[in-house]
Amino acid sequence: MYCGSFVAHSHFKWLAIWLCIVLLIIYMHSPENFYKPTKLMYKQSVNKNVFKNEMESIDEVAIFNKRPVQKYYVKTKVCKIPYIPPFTEDLMKFYKPKTFETCSNETDLVQANFDEDSKSYRLYINETLAAQKLNSTEVKLNCYYEEITRYAEHDSYNDPLPRIYFSQGYEVPLHVQGMMIHCYEAANETNIVQSDAYAFIQYKPMAEKPQKVETNRQPSVIMFGIDSTSRINVRRTMPQVFKFLRGPGWYEMQGYNKVGDNTFPNLMAILSGYLPDSAKAHVCDTSEKYCFDRFPFIWKHLKAAGYLTAYAEDSWSINTFNYVKPGFVEQPTDYYFRPFLRAFDAKLDTWKCAECSWTYCMGRRLQTSYIYDYGRDFTRRYIKERPIWGLFWTSSFSHDDYSMPSKMDKHILEYLLDFKKDGVLDESIVIFFSDHGARYGRIMDLDSAFLEERLPMMFIYLPTWFREQYPEFADALYINQHRLSSNFDLHNTLIHILQLGRPSEALPLAHDCPKCHSLFYPIDEQRRCVDAAISEHYCTCEPxxxxxxxxxxxxxxxxxxxxxxxxxxxxxxxxxxxxxxxxxxxxxxxxxxxxxxxxxxxxxxxxxxxxxxxxxxxxxxxxxxxxxxxxxxxxxxxxxxxxxxxxxxxxxxxxxxxxxxxxxxxxxxxx
Incomplete structure (x- = not known):
């Protein structure tokens, strides 16, 4: 407005135009505009294909070299956490991005499609593909499945049940939660044409409740976790995902500091508000059987409030509650993936890529794809119908090698775009996070290793309706991006979200951090590590x-x-x-x-x-x-x-x- 007025009345019209352009460039590249708060009324609308093409052209080193200089993640009088550039000279001497590998180029011989009308899955055989594989339209194909059921005592799976043969359009019974599928030449059972495996999100009708007036809309909460990924490393290895996470509605908790060494204590703090030692003293010994079944995990509160819950994790041998731990006897959530993953790993051919420490492929699919597919089906089934909560955690590609996430950058982005397309971001609060950064490997020899290990990534997305209904929460989250926070704050935030729909019900906050609170309230600028229950060994506030x-x-x-x-x-x-x-x-x-x-x-x-x-x-x-x-x-x-x-x-x-x-x-x- 001012430039236009100036130009209109200037005798030096072209000089004035150039001056306005220069001022505009300076304004757009100033740090305060680079970190400008998201407008509440802004609605994201991106063409998926255009967005994907744009992402693929990113030069991850160049994009960070062009950013305004950021010196600190947190800078207060009592806490200064320095910003670490992801592409330092010492790291670039040995860092090499990995190339994504597919498990198979084969088309699915059998597809399991969900029928919205009948609210059930149906199995469809690709008869054209079958004829190609058998080199004949006359040779018959037999297909059967073996149901996978949970073995409660060992938090695993039972031996497969007897074969059930099926034909085109077979409706999967509602009690079947997972299955192994095998198709073979009818005249020669040893000629297996293709094997596959599925875990289903079988529809659960809503329980009828007495009519009541809802005063507050209950947001769903979807949590996507990637093991051993620092906020430095997500910028370095997954630039396409990082760019997506910089979009409208996303907030990065740049002062988020872990509270424990490995996955178990950090997830325990988020999901229960306890650290292991305190849990042993006040609840039960987590090394003993049945302890986790009676533990006050957040999903128990959510289920009591009417949420449907889901939990899926890959790398079954190091699962958070099973590695040198007893696991669950009772199924913890409404949908629980572990028994199926154990069966898939045992019954399907598996493969490790040349750089992999853990199984990369199970059958014809990535191990991680089973987890994200499960999360995608869960959200598709219910996101527009009722409040849901889900935790979908992967470690197979990130646990042992800080550079391996670069292999999965585009793959994970495609899932995030699917979740956006499916309306998950319209309805849900989404948390994209990690437990800690890399804990061993060559990267630990760098001067930045201390911060790399202790500063996991933490991104929180608030849907447009939530920002409009609770602008003070969005404002607090914006402020808290550059304040010291911990796992216990996230636990209290989950409790806060839960109470929005039940304001009169008091629920216990994080037991092991009395001074922690929801991230929807501003964090005190004078906060120290001790206030956030971060021990000296993990504290990144002081040099x-x-x-x-x-x-x-x-x-x-x-x-x-x-x-x-x-x-x-x-x-x-x-x-x-x-x-x-x-x-x-x-x-x-x-x-x-x-x-x-x-x-x-x-x-x-x-x-x-x-x-x-x-x-x-x-x-x-x-x-x-x-x-x-x-x-x-x-x-x-x-x-x-x-x-x-x-x-x-x-x-x-x-x-x-x-x-x-x-x-x-x-x-x-x-x-």
């Missing part, structure tokens, strides 16, 4: 300075003594070797945000971090300790010490989840 003085080398040997004492106290010393120092990677001292330190300064007692390697199997550890420079004493909670390289082959003699981190079994000792 550390690397020490080169010889006296700093006294700390690591003291830490090793504590580890050995820990193994002895837990009666593991007869199985595990005594650890001895090989060398020290680095030792750092915690710095105050408002003062400098020189190595000749003598501080009697303060906090240090030390990373070191032991002689036994070249195991690497990273510890945060309190060290007294006068008494030469170290105070450390051994169970907070991080193992920063793989221990999978070092601790096969133990079935204790924490003990495995520190034990080098005598029988696994390598010379």
């Amino acid at each position: 550390y300075k690397r020490l080169h003085a010889k006296w700093a080398d006294r700390i690591a040997p003291r830490v090793i003594e504590h580890i050995n004492d820990y193994l002895w106290a837990r009666n593991f010393s007869s199985l595990c070797v005594n650890l001895t120092l090989h060398y020290i990677h680095k030792t750092e001292m915690k710095m105050s945000l408002d003062r400098d330190f020189f190595e000749n300064d003598i501080i009697e007692e303060t906090v240090y971090r030390t990373k070191f390697k032991v002689m036994q199997n070249s195991a690497d550890f990273y510890a945060t300790v309190l060290y007294n420079n006068v008494t030469d004493q170290v105070t450390v909670d051994v169970e907070t010490i991080s193992r920063t390289n793989s221990y999978d082959k070092d601790s096969t003699c133990l079935n204790d989840k924490l003990g495995k981190l520190y034990c080098i079994c005598m029988k696994d000792l390598r010379s």
